[in-house]
Each structure stands twice: as structure tokens, then as C-alpha cells.
């Protein structure tokens with residue numbers, strides 16, 4: 210008997226899932242040993258759905274998600290509600306669930322996992338982080354015998370696309386965002402991308418899996434987006450041999466009592482492996498005690514690549530069902546919580562427009578010293594009224610670095626703090 214899939218949502222990702230199931234039906238059946246077919250598709254407006262058989266469409270998502278003949282529910286609506294209620298209804302009706310919904314998993318993954326454990330069904334979500342890249346399964350399964358210390362990478366395709374266009378073509382922010390939207394990379398509300406909410410949700414999911422903790426939610430993640438990144442920042446990065454990237458960084462603390470989880474723009478030296486990640490591609494480093502440094506790279510956004518990850522999960526569910534098993538998650542909880550961003554050790558790049566007067570450099574150095582921040586290098590550009598001092602700090606607590614910048618901003622010899630950004634090197 211065929212395994213029946215219900216699709217909730219038929220937008221950029223959902224329409225590609227339907228297409229791939231239909232186009233690859235014979236191959237999938239041979240691979241799994243059971244045919245897979247689409248049993249129904251819940252949409253908001255039937256007259257708007259394109260390229261799918263009209264008889265499969267319904268506006269009653271609850272009825273579809275709980276229909277007795279449905280085996281797997283694929284949720285690709287996005288957002289918190291009604292996605293959460295629909296997933297819980299499906300699980301309650303004994304369906305396994307595949308979702309690409311990072312916002313929901315990062316906000317309330319614990320409830321969903323608990324419900325799936327209780328019902329003895331699968332809950333898979335590979336598409337939710339870094340699109341097509343197999344990343345969550347390696348973290349959960351392949352690295353189950355290792356101890357992960359750090360996960361760091363580019364996990365938002367839209368912002369990487371925008372920053373890449375701004376850097377390599379000198380393109381504007383708004384036009385680059387519009388292109389990313391037209392290519393199907395952006396969230397329904399692109400604020401989620403450009404303000405870092407999407408990357409923060411992904412960082413929370415990564416931290417939970419990497420450090421086996423249920424305590425991390427999107428709200429715990431320190432988040433800065435790219436709307437404050439200016440052409441001056443990009444030029445300043447270039448002058449230093451760097452590019453600007455939005456990174457998600459999840460790191461175990463030295464005392465092993467907490468984790469740091471943050472999303473913010475950084476300057477990366479051009480020889481850093483993440484510096485060469487272009488367009489909407491994603492790349493993630495996982496650093497584990499025994500395995501060492503692993504890098505995962507590929508398409509992080511877009512309908513077809515994301516549908517590939519969704520389909521991989523559907524196949525995993527089908528295989529589990531044939532084997533009469535389910536893969537529960539979240540039973541073991543280290544309880545590690547997130548520490549304050551101020552306690553995180555980072556390095557800053559600071560560009561200052563200063564009065565070109567004797568003693569400026571020593572005054573600036575004194576402010577750094579006041580906060581016990583040591584300066585790694587200093588460069589002066591220009592002369593006279595246009596003098597600019599560019600400083601890079603050694604690693605220091607983020608709170609000390611931000612207090613240093615606050616003091617620089619109000620000093621009378623500093624006309625303007627032209628650019629402030631954290632710096633990440635490969636050795637960090």
C-alpha cells in the first residue's frame with residue numbers, strides 16, 4: 210500500500226516537494242520498497258494554487274492533517290500559528306511530521322518533540338537549517354559519539370546574497386533584497402532574514418542539537434542583523450583584506466557550564482574558508498573533540514534545494530514506518546543554558562574619524578587600556594581633517610569592547626566612529 214503524504218502549504222518549497230514526489234515516484238518506490246503519493250494539499254486559496262492537481266487541494270488543513278489515510282504530514286506553511294496547532298493535531302492523530310519551520314522549532318521545539326515522543330511518531334526537520342545541506346542528521350546521528358564544542362557558519366541565504374552583491378558588485382541593499390525575494394530565498398516577511406531572526410532561530414536549533422540541551426530558544430540568542438551594515442563597513446573590511454558575513458556562532462563555554470549562541474555580522478579575512486561563500490550558499494563548521502573540524506557547504510535556500518531536504522526526511526519516515534520504528538529526540542537534556550553576550554570573548558574592528566592632532570593615538574589607546582582591551586594593530590589613513598584610525602583589538606569580553614566603543618564615541622578628539630564590527634579569524 211502506498212505511503213500517503215499530506216502537504217500543508219504549497220508555496221516556494223511545498224510546490225517543489227509535490228513536483229519531486231510526482232517526478233521521482235518510481236525511483237522513490239524502488240528505493241523505499243513502498244510507493245509514496247501526495248494524498249492532499251492544504252492551501253489558503255484554491256484559486257491561487259498553481260501547477261498541482263486541483264482535486265488534491267483543500268482549505269481545511271486540520272481535516273487533511275488528521276485524515277485516516279494520511280501517513281506523513283509535511284508542514285511548509287511557516288510561522289508559529291497555525292503551523293504549531295496543525296503539527297500537534299497531526300501528531301495527535303498518529304502521523305509522522307516533516308517540517309522546514311525553523312521559527313516554530315526554535316520557539317517551541319520542546320513541545321513538538323515531547324508530543325512526537327509520546328505518540329511514538331517521527332518529527333524530522335532537516336530543511337529547517339541550511340536548506341539542502343545535510344547538517345542536522347550528521348549532528349544528531351553521525352556525531353552522536355563525539356563532543357561538539359563549536360558550530361559556526363553562514364546559515365541565512367538571503368543575507369549572504371545581499372552582502373555578496375554589495376561587496377562584489379557594489380549593489381544597493383534594497384535591490385539585492387528584492388532579487389533574493391524573487392529567487393525564493395527570503396522568508397514571507399524578509400525582516401526575519403535581514404534582522405537576523407531567521408539565523409537566530411537556526412542557531413538555537415543547532416545549539417540544542419550540538420550541546421544536547423532543550424533550554425535554548427530563539428529568544429536566548431544574541432541577534433544583530435545586517436540592516437546596519439553600511440557601504441563604509443564593507444569598504445573598511447576590504448581595506449583590511451576582509452569581507453563582511455552574517456555568522457551564527459554556537460560555542461560551549463570553557464567551564465562547560467553554559468553555551469554562547471549569537472548571530473551578528475563579522476569581518477572575515479578573505480582567506481577564511483567562509484569568506485568565499487557566495488550568493489545564497491550556506492556553509493557551517495562543526496568542531497568536535499574527536500572528529501576535529503568538519504565543514505558542510507551547499508544551497509541554503511530556494512524551493513528545489515529545500516524540497517530535497519524535505520523529501521530526504523519523508524523517505525526516512527517511510528523507512529522507519531516499514532521497520533516499525535520511530536526516532537525520538539530530546540529525551541536526554543544537559544540543561545545547558547545560554548550565557549550573556551557581554552561575557553563572550555570577541556575581537557573588534559573599529560574605524561575612527563579623528564582630529565589629526567598630536568596625542569590622539571595615545572588618548573585612543575588609553576581608552577582601550579581603561580577597559581583592559583589590548584590593541585592588536587593600528588593603522589592610520591589620510592591626513593589632516595580626513596584622518597582615520599583603524600584599530601583591531603585582541604580578544605576580550607564583548608562587554609568591555611562595547612564599553613570601549615561607547616567611550617570613544619563621546620571623546621572630543623573622535624569626530625565619528627565610522628565603523629565597528631567584530632572580527633573572526635580561522636584560528637579563533
Ligand SMILES: NC(=O)C1=CN([C@@H]2O[C@H](COP(=O)(O)OP(=O)(O)OC[C@H]3O[C@@H](n4cnc5c(N)ncnc54)[C@H](O)[C@@H]3O)[C@@H](O)[C@H]2O)C=CC1
Pocket residue numbers: 217218219220221222223251252253254270284285286287288291309310311312336337340393394395396397509510511512515
Ligand atoms: N524558501 C526557502 O528557501 C526556505 C524556506 N524554509 C521554510 O519553509 C517554510 C515554507 O517557506 P516558503 O515555501 O518559502 O514560504 P511561502 O510563503 O512561499 O509558502 C507558504 C505557503 O503556505 C500558505 N499558507 C499560509 N497559511 C496557510 C494555511 N493556514 N493553510 C494552508 N496554507 C497556508 C501560503 O499561502 C503560502 O503559499 C517556512 O517555514 C520557511 O521558513 C526553509 C528553508 C528554505
Ligand SMILES: N[C@@H](CC=O)C(=O)O
Pocket residue numbers: 337338339340364365366367368394395396402407509510511
Ligand atoms: N530565508 C531563508 C530560507 C532558508 O532557510 C534564507 O534566506 O536562508
Ligand code: NA
Pocket residue numbers: 335336337338339340341342343344345518
Ligand atoms: Na539542512
